[in-house]
Amino acid sequence: MAMETLDSHVTTQEQANRTGAFGARLMRTVRGLFNNTLAVIASLIMVIPVYLVFVNALKTRIEASSMGVEFPTELQWQNFYTVIEKGKLLSAFGNSVLYAVTATLIGVTLSAMAAYVLARNRTRFNRAMYLLLIMGIAVPTNFVTLTKVMQLTQLINTQFGMIVLYSASVIPLNVFLFYAFIQTIPRELDEAAILDGCSPLRLFFSVIYPLLTPVLVTASVLNLLGIWNEFLLPLYYLNKTAHWPMTLAIYNFFGQFQSDWSLVSADIVLTILPVIVVYLLAQRFILSGLTTGAVKG
Amino acid sequence: MIRNKVYPFYFVGGALLLYVLFFVLPSVMGLYYAFTDWNSYSPEVNFIGLDNFALIFSSSQGYLRYISNTILFTFATIVTKTVIALGLAVLLTRGVRRLAHVHRMLIYLPAVLPMLAVSLIFKSILNPATGLLNESLRNVGLGFMAQKWLVDINWAMPSVIGVDTWKGIGYIMVILIAGIEAIPREYYEAAEIDGASGWQAFWRITIPLLMPVLAVVTVLNLLYGLKVFDVVFVLTKGGPGHATDTVYTIIFDEFSKGRYGVATALSSLLFVAMIGLGYFVIRFMHRDTEA
Incomplete structure (x- = not known):
């Protein structure tokens, strides 16, 4: 029994090596790229709202009215003073x-x-x-x-x-x-x-x-x-x-x-x-x- | 005998006193005041039998709707948080090697922030005219998907659920990751040798072995969902109309209006319901200390 599974394992491995080594590697790279992209997107979705308050805290009232992702043209540090x-x-x-x-x-x-x-x-x-x-x-x-x-x-x-x-x-x-x-x-x-x-x-x-x-x-x-x-x-x-x-x-x-x-x-x-x-x-x-x-x- | 000397009961006294005085006593008192007309207008408190409950369960009042809103919110967030968090947990344990811990840290970040701050941020993001969400949708040509998120009576609840999910996924994901990491690697290696696909390994190994953890996660989400307050209160104040009002927001509302009897009756209903649930939680969470 043990020998049998071992044998079949070797043959599948060999077949894969012979026929689809390149295909398998390509497949793995594509999948890895896909997974990493997915993870980056997920992280971005979690971080962007937090980032938003940090950039908008340094904008003028007009600039911040749409709470956009752009950087402020000039850093408004006095906002902190005002809110305090x-x-x-x-x-x-x-x-x-x-x-x-x-x-x-x-x-x-x-x-x-x-x-x-x-x-x-x-x-x-x-x-x-x-x-x-x-x-x-x-x-x-x-x-x-x-x-x-x-x-x-x-x-x-x-x-x-x-x-x-x-x-x-x-x-x-x-x-x-x-x-x-x-x-x-x-x-x-x-x-x-x-x-x-x-x-x-x-x-x-x-x-x-x-x-x-x-x-x-x-x-x-x-x-x-x-x-x-x-x-x-x-x-x-x-x-x-x-x-x-x-x-x-x-x-x-x-x-x-x-x-x-x-x-x-x-x-x-x-x-x-x-x-x-x-x-x-x-x-x-x-x-x-x-x-x-x-x-x- | 000796044990009571080495481990004296007064050690328990402080914690027990505070807990009983501020949490157990009010709950027990609530079971009495739920049957009274206690309110802020008169100093008298009269016993009125089941009147408060008759009010709550009458279909002409809105209370049944707030209860069903709460159940809907709870059920929806259990599903969304568990499904997304499970996907991310698998992705970060098996799909992604590089920077996996950085992703984990960033995805968990919202979970430690105050719900109040998160809700304020999303109040801006979900603004129909200027909010980042609609802006982005319009910029990528998906303007038709833009909605009046928190203002539209049909979109308000899904929006609240969405925001709560955004904040809650990280917490659930971290627990699920710990659960997945506790599954012996050999199972996956054996499955791979036998030619199982990743999908098969997920359904035949990960899911069955993760069941106890999934149960705990469901219970945690359930307990949280039934008591939801901050996110609703800040995002919509229960509106538009009463589309997003839940048990906790309506208790606060009744409390502010001075209708203490009704507020207590609602609170007591939730109390009785959750005592039952609490029993199961303890049984779940307590397993490991049993041995």
Whole structure:
């Protein structure tokens, strides 16, 4: 049997060599060219809209009115200055950084601690708690009654309230990511540390936490980007301009200046530039976070 | 006994408290307020039985349409994103060697951008008079294909679906690529030796072995689609007419009008529907931690 397949394989190979070596090579080149062209077109379709805002941000109002792909005749750097001033972007930028950074720190730390205990001490109750927590990945938020909770806790329209909300919002995904990762850390480490007289807190923060670094980075980057890009929560719960993050500021800026695409583009550039930088630097971590759980099961 | 000391429950306390207070509690409260006339005009909240649901399910109101819009959007984006992303994933793993990772990086880029910014950019691109899309169509002699994308009642929904697809493909593609790379190379080599064409290898090897990943991707798209808000809100505000309104945009609308009871009823409906779906998600995503 094995010999037979081997033989037939050799003959087909020989035939191909004799009759169609040139044809086959031509075919392969054409197909390669076709595939590469397809890939380039796909990449262009994804990049052109992003490129559009970058060039139009540097045009005059008239030039940018059609949001074309041409380069600006003269670079209008002052557009950025104008939007920062008119769109009150300095405070919005500060707010976005404040929300994203603090909520990520809180969300990541609390989730890691929770996932650690839930993964290590698997009682029936803990298992139920784990499922309850990661249910949040799927289940929609009731924004209407959440308003009531925000009022009762006096958190509505406050920056602190926003931070707490964002921290809570990242918990389900974080717990899911950490829970899977913690299972790969040997339990013997815990035992050794306990025998050496470590308290649970010390054990977690000085032994386990450093070992979580890869997944901590992944979760942090995903949280930072997620919170930076979020639009719905501030739309519901912040009415003071001074508390607005970038997303809300640019949405309102658009409402006022929608006839001036050069300014709107400059505004968009300032919002997405930090995202693109983080993406380029932390690509590896973002991708590993996305594929956890989805693949390999 | 000892375990509870080494792994104390207060470690879980912080995360659990925040999550329960801000996400579980509102959902549970919603199940009560859905049966009330809670609104912004009067401080009184009265129990009104099924009135809110009667309103939502009556054919004279628009709600059924918003629900069907949401389902249509969800179904359409599941199909478009999965099909295109699968094509690109195969192309970048098997068709293209050179610069494959650069293509991957560029195609994934829109996925990390804020939906708000993406929607604003496409508001310009899809402008009927000056937008890049119609301009380009006219320049290459395909002017007859130019449409009033976001303004035309028949084109608004497909346009929104298109923009959402553009942003979403990269994410799905990356997951599918990871799935394809997990398939042992030997299978393809063996198939090639047996004289199978690339097309046959795709249908007989890639698709069957990718099924679990395709299922996960479908669930992710499903969960996203049912909760869609940003792209609709920014591109069309639910218009023209109510052609693109979805459950989440209408909840926001009712909320802004102060009709909290109806908004909560809608939210609770979605909640109950998605609890069921959530159960399946957990079963899917949880497989690998089971062992």
